[in-house]
Amino acid sequence: MGNSNDGVRGVMGRDGLDGLIVLLREAGYETIGPRARDGAVTYEAVESAADLPWGVAEEQAGGRYRLTEDASNAAFAHTVGPQSWKKYLYPPRQTLWTGERTGKGFTIESPAPEPKPYAFIGARACELAAVAIQDKVFGYAPHHGRAVGQQQFADSGYVRRRGAAFFVAVDCRRSADTCFCCSMGGGPAAESGFDLRLSELIGDGRHEFLIEVGSERGRAIFDRLGARPATTADVAAAKAQTQAAAAMQTKGMPQGAAALLADNLEHPQWAKVAERCLNCANCTMVCPTCFCSTVEDVTDLTGDKVERARRWDSCFTMDFSYIHGGGIRQSGQSRYRQWMTHKLSHWEEQFGTSGCTGCGRCVTWCPVGIDIREETAAIAAAPKNKQA
């Protein structure tokens, strides 16, 4: 979407990040950004640039994640960790409403909304892509899936939080071994969906940030940052960095996965992956687009006060497909198939987009290192049903 701020860019020093965080906080935002904690980079409240994980990178592989030292002392040397911004826009547990018994009846109250809007600092291209996908799922943005023209509903809480959120994107300067955003059609440079976009420029003795405006409210913050105008050399340096990151991605998702999987719902590979899959649900918990939820009813000791809450759920649990008489997906292989075919294939039918952004979290955080790229490739290598 074009706007009058297209191409508005500046360059600020390393200290400029602190100024940015202060300005966002003054504007009323709760600032959330990456922090090194418990051996991982997680997304937490940050009060100043000192809270950011300077000099922290990581190694990732199937079933493996280790923090490492980054010699350039960059603020954003890490790639993606176990969490995503999903935990803020679509919290793991939300009270839907509370109720109280009154005689034979009851009354219902809705919970108070969050007091402050969020500003997310350090959102990667794959993460902005994930937000754009959830926007379609939760009714913040229109979609072109099969349900168009039928009943459409919006998740009012998501729409409220999403509309208020401010996104500071960061371009990736490196890729982890688990990254495959390029093969999913986005990244490692953030091209849209941000209010401000940062590129951390490091090398030849410099450590600066190229900052680009992506929206009106981004412009309002940018104008107060005091950044010097960016040169074509600055822009070229940023681009060279993201190109280097892209070149580090050697293993991608095979093309045509959606049609391939739809045609191979009864492929022998499902049984093979089920032999390794622990049904632990980690992949669904770390995925930035997985949206399934269940509801919980909680009462106090008297039974007169109740709470109804919505909680992240996973298609890997037995309860997920339960109807009277038993679950629909009794076997591990049908549950793994549900997750992977939904993500890569049925999502297209439902929302007109893939559910995968290539962030690689499901690969890293799988305890046995099942790799969604390899599973797709295995089916592509020996499709049971040839594609029409």
Place this chain on the structure above:
Amino acid sequence: MDTILPASGGFTADPMTPRPFLVTKRRKELSDTFTLELSAADGKPFAFKPGQFNMVYAFGVGEAPISISGDPDQPETLVHTIRAVGKATDALGMLAEGDMVGVRGPYGNPWPVEEAYGDDVVFVAGGVGLAPLRPAIYRVLTERERFGRVVIYYGARTPEDMLFRKELQAWRARFDVSVHVTVDRVTGKWGGKVGVVTQLIKSGGFDRHASTAFVCGPEVMMRYSAEALVERGLAKTDVWLSMERNMKCAVGICGHCQLGGSFVCKDGPVYRYDVIEKPMAVWEL
């Protein structure tokens, strides 16, 4: 905290917030099945189409997706026929007249009764699957002159499991409806047919080229019934089924009811057979 006030019309302000209804009548149907008649606490009628369902909430216990079993032309009374098969439905079964329930809905695509105008109409029901079909039967009987022959095939496990028995007898007594009933297994006194409902379809009684069929029952019964109807000469596009899956939200955001690329809550529960035939046949999809 603000109290959410139910919006006028079918939906509450937020799709996850129920609207209060009062139990005006409770009727035992079978050993494990009962009917609740409800009226909105605010007195407003509840408009719905045949085949749609609601999420019905028992205070402090939970919600269950329940199809509407009443007459769409009498929207002042909301009727649900419920089999007690879990925590929420057990709790709904213990309610008495004057108690309150929460209702969200109506949800889902209806039986397309209008598509059958001019055709013979065939209803095929198995067990409590008669309940979601009853609003469509009511609608067809209200507009009786718009249809050709009206045939109801009903199969139950035993004579004691036959739902709406008096109503079936009343329909059977009409000259403009034919009702055929069978049971899987005979217990006690039973002078009728024994066997599965698909055998009734084979006996015909409807125009094989100009009929619309609405089928509801256990999934395997629907599959074989649809096959029998197609074998009898019906086009797959004239056969409609109602699917059942786990549902937590009923508005397409909880993910539980997925059946391949569709959400049963909003792309179904009523599907045209040619659309659902393949996904239905995939093991544990």
